[in-house]
Amino acid sequence: MTELVITKKHLSRRDKLMVAIILLGGFIAILNQTVMSPALPKIMREFAITPAVGQWLTSIFLLVNGLMIPVAAYLINRFSTRQLFIAAMLAFTAGTTLAALSVSFPMLLAARILQAVGAGIQLPFTQVMIMLIFPKERRGFALGISGIVIGLAPAAGPTVAGWLVDEFGWKAIFVGIAPLGVLVMIFAAVFLRNLNVASKSHLDILSVALSTLGFGGVLFGFSAAGGMGWLHPFTIAPIIIGGAAIVFFIRRQLKSKQPLLNLRVLRNAVFSTSTIISSVVASGLTFAAVLTPIFLQDVLGKSALHSGLILMPGAIAMAVISPVSGILFDRFGPRALSIIGLAIIVVGSAMLAFLSLSTPSWYVLVAYTFRMAGISLVNMPVNTWGINALPGAMIAHGNSINNTARQVAGSIGTAVLVTVMMLVSASHGGMSAAASAAGIDAAFAGGTIITFSAFLLAVIRVGRIKRPHNQSQE
Numbered sequence: 001m002t003e004l005v006i007t008k009k010h011l012s013r014r015d016k017l018m019v020a021i022i023l024l025g026g027f028i029a030i031l032n033q034t035v036m037s038p039a040l041p042k043i044m045r046e047f048a049i050t051p052a053v054g055q056w057l058t059s060i061f062l063l064v065n066g067l068m069i070p071v072a073a074y075l076i077n078r079f080s081t082r083q084l085f086i087a088a089m090l091a092f093t094a095g096t097t098l099a100a101l102s103v104s105f106p107m108l109l110a111a112r113i114l115q116a117v118g119a120g121i122q123l124p125f126t127q128v129m130i131m132l133i134f135p136k137e138r139r140g141f142a143l144g145i146s147g148i149v150i151g152l153a154p155a156a157g158p159t160v161a162g163w164l165v166d167e168f169g170w171k172a173i174f175v176g177i178a179p180l181g182v183l184v185m186i187f188a189a190v191f192l193r194n195l196n197v198a199s200k201s202h203l204d205i206l207s208v209a210l211s212t213l214g215f216g217g218v219l220f221g222f223s224a225a226g227g228m229g230w231l232h233p234f235t236i237a238p239i240i241i242g243g244a245a246i247v248f249f250i251r252r253q254l255k256s257k258q259p260l261l262n263l264r265v266l267r268n269a270v271f272s273t274s275t276i277i278s279s280v281v282a283s284g285l286t287f288a289a290v291l292t293p294i295f296l297q298d299v300l301g302k303s304a305l306h307s308g309l310i311l312m313p314g315a316i317a318m319a320v321i322s323p324v325s326g327i328l329f330d331r332f333g334p335r336a337l338s339i340i341g342l343a344i345i346v347v348g349s350a351m352l353a354f355l356s357l358s359t360p361s362w363y364v365l366v367a368y369t370f371r372m373a374g375i376s377l378v379n380m381p382v383n384t385w386g387i388n389a390l391p392g393a394m395i396a397h398g399n400s401i402n403n404t405a406r407q408v409a410g411s412i413g414t415a416v417l418v419t420v421m422m423l424v425s426a427s428h429g430g431m432s433a434a435a436s437a438a439g440i441d442a443a444f445a446g447g448t449i450i451t452f453s454a455f456l457l458a459v460i461r462v463g464r465i466k467r468p469h470n471q472s473q474e
Contacts, residue, residue, distance in 0.1 A: 017191055018191065021184065021187050021188055022085065022126050023126065024187070025085065025184050026122060026126040028092070028177065028181060029092060029118070029122050031157045031180075032092070032096065032119070032177055033062075033119070033157075034157035034158055034161075034289065034315070035157045035160070035173045035177070036061075037158050037289045037290065037292070037307070037311060038158050038293050038297075038304040038305070038307045038308040038311070039161055039165050039173060039304065040054055040055075040057065040290065040293060040294065041293055041294055042165055042169075042170055043170050046170075047104070047105040047108075050422065051294060051421065052224075052415075052419060052422045053105070055290050055415060056223060057109065058289070058411075058414060059219060059223070059410075059412075059414050059415050060113060060219075060411070061113075061411075062286060062407045062408070062411035063215060063216065063219055064113050064120055065116045065120040066403070066405075066407030066411065067120065067212055067216075067404070067408075068116065068117055068119075069120055069403045069404045069407065070261045070400045070401075071120075071121075071203070071208060072121045072400070073400045074202075074203045076125060082188065082192050086188050086192075087121075088118045088119075088125065089118060089184055089185045089188065090118070090185065091114060091117045091118035091121075092114075092118025092119055092122065093118070093178055093185065094114055095111045095113070095115030095117070095118065096111070096115055096174050096177050096178045096181055097174070098110065098111035099115065099174040100178060111174075120407075123403065156312075157315070158307070158308035158312055158315065159309055160308070161173050161304070161308055162304040162305035162306070162307055163304075165304035165305075166303050166304050166305045202258050204256065204258065204259070204260045206252065207252055207253065207256070207259070207260035207261075208260060210245050210248055210249035211246075213241070213242065213245040214243070214248075214249050215246065215408050215412070216242065217238040217241045219415050220238040220242070221235050221236070221237070222235075222415040222416050223415045223419065224238065225419045225423070250263060261397070261400060261401055261404060262397040262400075263401065265394050265397050265401060266401065268389055268390060269461075270386055271389050271402075273457065273461045274383060274385055274386025274387075274402070275386060275402050275405050276457060277342070277378065277382050277457060278379070278383055278386070279405045280409065280450055280453070281342075281345070281378050281406075281451075281454065282406035282407070282410045283409045283410050283450065284349065284371070284375065284447055284450070285372075286411070286414045287410075287413055287414040287417045287418070287443065287447060288349075288352070288447070289311070291417070291418070291421065291443055292307070292311065293308075294436070295436070295440050296310055296364065298433065298436055299355070299357060299433045299437050299440070300357070300361065310365045311368065313365060313368075313369045314371065314373075317369050317376060318373070318376040321373055322376045322379070322380055325337055325341075325377050325378075325379070325381055326381070326384070328381070329381035329384055329385070333385070333463055334381040334462055335462050337381040337382075338377075338378050338382050338462045339455070339458050339462070340374075341375065341378035341381075342374065342378055342451065342454055342455035342458050344371070344377065345374035345375060345378070345451050345455075346448060346451050346452050346455055347370065347374075348367050348368070348371030348374060349371060349447045349451055350444075350448045351363075351366075351370070352367045352368070353442075353444040353445040353447075353448055354441060355437055355441055355444075356437055382462065383402060385463075387399065387402070413450070417443040417446055418443065420439070420442050420443045421439035421440055421443040422439060423439070424439040424441075424443075425439030
């Protein structure tokens with residue numbers, strides 16, 4: 001990674017303004033992701049698509065986000081801070097505008113891909129800046145503060161989106177976000193200064209192609225299983241081709257002198273454990289945000305606004321607890337926080353595995369909020385614990401791998417669990433509200449099992465494995 005100008009412990013007023021602009025861009029990108037939750041059931045009805053197809057609006061965004069993250073490392077070196085930030089926001093805003101104009105599902109899906117290209121550059125860009133601007137002893141605090149700002153997006157997004165969907169239709173969401181993107185670009189053009197010096201660097205196009213084919217193929221195969229079954233050629237072939245591409249991608253990264261993703265950092269036991277746990281948590285966060293509104297709207301018959309209000313307390317809990325977890329990590333380390341947080345996620349997921357037509361809204365609210373509180377206890381401490389185990393020169397690579405893993409896990413995990421929901425629903429009759437509830441229960445049961453495996457990993461390894469004494473931190 002190119003050496004940054006800002007390395008001091010105390011930031012100037014201009015530096016703080018730039019951090020604010022960068023975080024505002026991250027806020028809008030996260031906002032765009034969370035507003036899809038209450039809108040998804042109505043989009044599915046308007047375009048006459050199944051949940052297995054509709055979840056692509058979330059999964060493809062996460063997948064492209066993840067695939068763009070390692071490319072972002074190249075772009076951060078290749079272009080100046082100002083150029084890259086404005087270009088990312090331009091792609092994101094263009095995608096948002098296209099979404100507002102969409103008249104078909106393929107057009108909306110293409111818009112989401114364009115949005116994800118911009119967000120996939122912007123979010124790792126933001127995290128790398130935060131990690132390198134602040135000294136190591138304040139990284140937990142810094143990430144906690146950024147968690148407050150970005151956490152406001154999922155807090156406000158579902159509720160505002162639910163109201164817009166009910167009053168004006170789902171397109172109003174994107175009509176409202178596009179001007180915010182334009183505003184951020186104007187602020188960046190006026191106030192953002194370059195933090196790095198652009199330099200020539202190499203982008204491994206073949207690695208980009210292999211990762212896209214690999215993870216995209218696996219995602220397509222798992223998604224297809226929901227409607228076609230596990231033995232259909234459109235399910236088996238993409239998974240086999242995607243899996244082979246992933247194998248070749250990994251081999252190429254390990255042999256390359258300038259890999260797209262430096263997978264060698266996974267040899268660090270602390271970092272690899274952190275990445276696995278973070279990926280499971282990310283998957284749990286995403287699939288619940290997709291399935292909960294479907295249950296509330298399609299099973300219980302609630303409005304989009306009602307489902308948004310149900311999701312809001314969980315997002316607020318994340319925004320409030322994230323900075324607290326960062327401060328607690330700085331003082332006590334990751335072990336207790338990760339174990340308690342994962343235990344909470346397991347319990348909350350298990351609660352959502354027993355939904356029915358008679359389940360009251362308050363029960364869903366409590367269980368969902370409980371899960372989100374657990375997620376916020378785990379995220380910052382485990383991520384920071386893993387990154388702090390890496391030498392300074394490897395932080396950018398570690399961030400790229402961690403973010404890529406979380407986004408890809410979120411997309412594929414959601415596709416798998418939505419597929420479980422579809423298959424179980426079909427076995428119960430398919431079209432009825434009771435069948436949908438049975439499928440959603442099965443998906444949350446699967447999520448509970450996966451999260452419990454991460455809980456066991458935290459008990460065994462978090463805080464008990466140390467980095468080598470001869471490994472420098474800076």
